[in-house]
Amino acid sequence: MKFTHDVIVIGGGAAGLTAAGGCALFGLEVALIEGHKMGGECLNNGCVPSKALLTAAKRAAEAREEKRFGVTLAAPQVDWSGVHQHIRDAIAGIEHHDSKETFEEMGCEVFLDHARITGRQTVEVGGRTLRAPRIVIATGSEPLVPPIPGLDGVPYLTNENLFDLTEQPGHLVIIGGGVIGMEMAQAFRRLGSEVTVIEPDRPMGRDDPESVDVVIDVMKSEEVRFITGKAEKVEADGDKVHVYTDGGECVTGTHLLIAVGRKARVSGFGAEEIGIATGRNGFATDARRRTSVKGIYAIGDCREGPRLTHVSGYEGSNVALEIVTGLPTKVDFTALPWVTYTEPEVAQIGLTEAEARDKHGDAVTVVKEEFSENERAVAEGYTKGHMKMVLKGKKVLGVSIVGKNAGELLLPFTQTISGKSSTFALGSAIISYPTRSEISKAAAFSAWEPTVFGSLPKKYAGLVAKIRRTFA
Structure with missing residues (x-):
């Protein structure tokens, strides 16, 4: 069979764009197919518009507290047409990153049309038959509509x-x-x-x-x-x-x-006809995101597993690396973070306390730090919330944070949970003052406090002091 491309990617959302762009930047011949809008859900009706709306709402909430910190504001007047325009502007300001032109510049051949998989290595689109040794399905998900009468x-x-x-x-x-x-x-x-x-x-x-x-x-x-x-x-x-x-x-x-x-989008493009297996809610894949059909991957929301934009990007990178190098890459969600952008935000990485106790029982300990004790939070007047660090010994299993900008505090724990850093290193780090990040250091230090100030270190300190007194 004569191949037209090295890889065919179906879907122009976060997962597909990352996979296609990664392969193209390595010089592979890539066909990228999107049947609706480039950028997928995140750009068009997910992360970007929702965060734009939340920003407008936050501004209204701040103004509604008319007098605070000795400053008086006028009560908010919401112009819905202005809010709606802000949402459109946010999408317009970002969409060029995901545009057809951008990915053509990377080296992809982009098709804005419906794709149909016709074989293990063939896809039909716009009257053409494309052939490649690898196919990546990244068709995303859609809202789940329950069967409510009426x-x-x-x-x-x-x-x-x-x-x-x-x-x-x-x-x-x-x-x-x-x-x-x-x-x-x-x-x-x-x-x-x-x-x-x-x-x-x-x-x-x-x-x-x-x-x-x-x-x-x-x-x-x-x-x-x-x-x-x-x-x-x-x-x-x-x-x-x-x-x-x-x-x-x-x-x-x-x-x-x-x-x-959400419901995985698995129908309507030939997957059933060629026998790609599905699970409860999405394509069934292994840790390398390979489907039941050799040479075909499924990444992002269309496969069973967590549905988050950053997970889609991560899987897109992994699959691109595997296709480019020929070396296997497996997903690892040990340090998977997610954030709900309410105010205060709720941020989670790794296991929750309940999940950790179910898995490890009495071996689990929890360190909790309140934002009411964080000096930046006190100075700003936003003290609601806390950080919970879930540990087994000194190993961090998970961190739960609720508070202003909680999601910004997860980064160090992506390293401590994965073993690329440690709570000891975090607890002894130099962190700018005053910042909310100090709560991460406080929690890490609390985890080590019983050890650092335990009986053996005290005995050692006493011995050193005795020697100094003797020989001074």
């Missing part, structure tokens, strides 16, 4: 159309208390909408409960309403929507947002 007769929002709203919701009802649901609940409430979150379990269930409780308390103080229950039925009523829960409540809003999770 939902198909009601106009509802998901992250795919939420940021296209040209009018501000009067009352936004959100089904789902995960990352998207919680971030959007706080954002829309701060911008002036009424907000109700319906969630059958604990909000942000994968995060440390102590950290999540801090966020929930803040959001309740901002008048976000939480209902514990399952949405059983939805009804349209003119320009209103009624959501009935299994607890007997009826919530009436102007807009409905479905935010109950």
